[in-house]
Amino acid sequence: MPTKSKSWEEMVMDTEVDYYQATGNTDFQMQEVERQIAEEERNYQFASKRCLHDGDGHTSISDESECLMWIAKLEHLAKRISNSEQRLIKTDRRPRSTWKQVSRTYSLTPLGKAVWQLCCTGVPLIEIASPSVRYRDRHSWPTAPRAKHHDLAQTESMVTQFNPYITIMLHACQRAMPAIRHANGMVVDLSSEEVRRRVEWIARFVRRCCRSSHFRRIETNRTRLEEKNLASCCRYMAEGFQGHTRLLVLRVDLYIRPTHHTMADVRLAEKCLEHYLRDLDEGRIVPDVLRRICKRECGFDRGMHYHLLVALNGHKHQSARHLSKLLGEKWLKKRGPLRASYFNCYVRRHQYKYNALGSVHISDWQMLMGIREAIRYLVKGDGYVMTGHKRNLMRGNMKKRSGSQSKRGAPRKVGHDMILVDEILGNPRYEP
Known part of the structure; x- marks a missing residue:
């Protein structure tokens, strides 16, 4: 007789038996872990916003x-x-x-x-x-005049x-x-x-x-778009586990050092990103890319920069530190270390327990929650964005399976099915 698969709450109880015997409340432990994951993601983002990185690997503190x-x-x-x-x-x-x-x-x-x-x-x-x-x-306060001369076209703020x-x-x-x-x-x-x-x-x-009704309509549309992007990107990542029980998640921050915070810096960064994402999708940076999500931001001191999340085939690759470095080194080659820089998020991995960096198994509910919180930050519309673009969220194309395609191989074992993925990523607004 085939064994019935357990729910993800029961799986969590199996791994945290002593804790549940002490508390007797599964929902409390789930909420506490989720709160900790969200807090760690906020701390990570706050720390990253305080740092300025250069091409030599040095970091300085910003007033941003x-x-x-x-x-x-x-x-x-x-x-x-x-x-x-x-x-x-x-x-x-x-x-x-x-x-x-x-x-x-x-x-x-x-x-x-x-x-x-x-x-x-x-x-x-x-x-x-x-x-x-x-x-x-x-x-x-005094400001520069709004001149329209040709010689000031490159200095447009x-x-x-x-x-x-x-x-x-x-x-x-x-x-x-x-x-x-x-x-x-x-x-x-x-x-x-x-x-x-x-x-x-x-x-x-x-x-x-x-x-006013006009303001409520604008704010409702903005929050609705965030929820829509969250659900779409979570499903996009969940699809990566359909054919793979393990994904290797990488995160890097890509920077273009601004000169005078002009539109010329924006055009330069956008050109570099366009070529970079094309090389990434075509496998010329790291192999076996299954999913990638990129968010465009522009800070007061850091200028135009991008937060990139990439998921590879976890059965073929396990070295997250090395592959994350490859992602950053390719960005440096696009523009050179004088203007371009990057930060390998994997070096901070030991500071955060559930940051969803490295190998993520289909049954690891804590790392899956970490992926959800990372996506929640990526889809959030920040108030300091200075990009001038209507859409700041970019992701790769989702390859849909054909309904007539035959499923080969033995069925997945208990603990290797899609229960956790569907509960956490398939329903991003799930409240434990």
Whole structure:
């Protein structure tokens, strides 16, 4: 009699018997592992955004992470304001010498203090890092003129694109900054009615824009596209396990060092990437490529760069470090070490337990979750992307099997079937 295959929850219980006897709750352990995998992926991405790599293998620390922190705060505050009715300024009543007269003083609420700090510190830093988002008004900082001469065609700055929440919050802070800047900078002086009016206007503007039907439609379309790309890319990776019980997963970051953050840097990087992906698909970089997903990004200091995930036939190849190095060395040859650089993500493998780097077996549910979290990051629309392209996610073509094709060979053994793959990658929104 053929043995009935176990569900993936039962497989996890078989490998973690002692733990389950102590907790008695399978869902708790599954949720805890998934939370740890997601946290490790976020830590990895945050660490990678702080590093600048060169062609000689040296790494330096960038200030880009500070700008990213303020950009994330822009989005957080925009959602916090739009989802509540909290005020930014509160009224304090303090009695004078006589009980008949009461003076009125004002102070910032905790939400108001966060917005004030953002206007005074975060927004100027973002404008310095990305001149294209500067507020162009009579109170704005001096900027270069918008010349259209031919000799300035190569110096055209890259355009920064933010998601809707960040765009609205940034615009509101920039509109209110002239009044705030005249209120002694970092000193919270709310004695002026104009300052109080402009600060409260930030909350009204954000709520009016974020609660409009047009904004909700834009945000819904953006999140729907992310979910669609997540499901599509997860199924794309799951198809790789149809004919192979083991995949070798490689991840590298490819960089083009910017000169002055102009569109010429963008065109150079795009040309190099086009030739690189063609060589990768045709097997001229590493052999037996089954799947590849590439995400285009452009940072404030790192310029145009790409995050590449490649899956090879795990039955033929096991040396992830060497093959990842081949991916990076080929990128250097495309442009030379003076402009191009790469980072081999495998060198950080020991810092993260479930990072889905190296050999991934069809029954290893933890590594499969790592693949899902890596894909979740790749399909996410970041607020600091400055590519100017509508689509920043690229993947290889999925080779579909013909329905009439005969399946040769013996059936897969228990533990080597597609149960885990279908549960984790086939349904990326699965909640254990």
